[in-house]
C-alpha cells in the first residue's frame with residue numbers, strides 16, 4: 001500500500017556520480033574522510049564510469065586532481081589541453097561515449113596553489129573579472145575534450161554568461177551549462193579538500209553565499225537564467241532543502257542538488273559507529289532531496305543507490 005501511494009519515487013536516472021581522478025598514481029587512493037570514495041587512477045575512473053552506467057546512473061561529474069608540482073597561482077593545469085581533467089574527460093568519453101552524461105567541474109581551486117576558486121589580485125582577494133577570463137578558457141578546453149555539460153562552481157559574478165559565450169564562439173553550442181546557482185559557504189565541504197588535495201588559504205566567504213540568506217539565492221537564480229544556464233543547482237543539499245524547494249518552484253529548467261562530501265561523511269561516520277542504519281539513512285536523504293524538488297541529485301552513493309533501486 002505504501003508503495004502504491006508513495007508521492008516521491010527515486011529512480012537510478014535521477015542520480016549523478018561525482019568522481020575524482022588524480023594524476024600520476026597507479027593505484028586508487030582512499031579518501032579517509034569519505035570512507036568508500038577514492039581518488040581514481042585514469043584506469044579505475046573508466047571502470048567506475050562503466051559501473052555507474054550499468055547501474056542506471058545518468059551522469060558523471062568529473063573532478064581533476066593534478067600533481068602537486070603543477071599547481072600555481074593561475075591554475076594553469078586547468079586550461080592545459082593535456083591537464084588531468086581534460087584527459088579524464090577524453091578517457092570516459094572513449095569508454096562510455098554518449099550513454100552517460102559527462103560533466104566537469106569548471107573551477108580553479110583544484111589547480112591553484114592557494115586553493116581559491118579564482119585568481120587573486122595584488123591584495124590577495126579573488127579577482128572576479130580576471131577569473132572569468134580563466135573560466136572561458138576552461139570551458140573551451142573541457143568542451144574540446146568532449147564534455148556534455150560544464151559545471152561552473154566558482155560563484156563568480158557573470159560566470160554563466162562568459163562561459164556560454166565562450167562555448168558558442170568555439171563551436172560548442174551543444175554543450176550545456178549546469179550552473180551552481182545557490183552555493184553556500186559551507187562547513188560541509190570539509191572532506192572535499194582532502195579529496196582534491198587542496199589546502200585553502202582563508203575562506204570562500206567573499207564569493208559563496210551566507211547560510212542565513214534566501215533572497216540572495218533567488219537573485220543568483222535570475223542572473224544565471226538570464227545568462228543562459230540550462231540547468232541550475234543548489235548546494236549543499238540537506239541543510240538547504242528550503243532553498244531547493246523555492247528554486248524548483250520558481251524555474252522551468254531542470255534543477256539539481258549536490259549532496260556534498262560532508263553530508264556523505266556525516267552518514268558514513270554515524271553508521272560506522274553503529275549510531276544509525278546506513279542504508280536507510282542514505283535512501284531517506286536522497287528521497288528527501290527529491291521530495292524537495294530536485295530532478296537530479298549528485299551523490300557519492302550514486303552507483304550503490306542505483307543498484308539497490310533496481
Ligand code: PBG
Pocket residue numbers: 105107108109110117153154188189190191192204259260261262
Ligand atoms: C569547487 C567545488 C567544491 C565542491 C564542488 N566543486 C568545493 C568548494 O566550493 O569549496 C564541493 C563538493 C563536495 O564537497 O562534495 N571546485
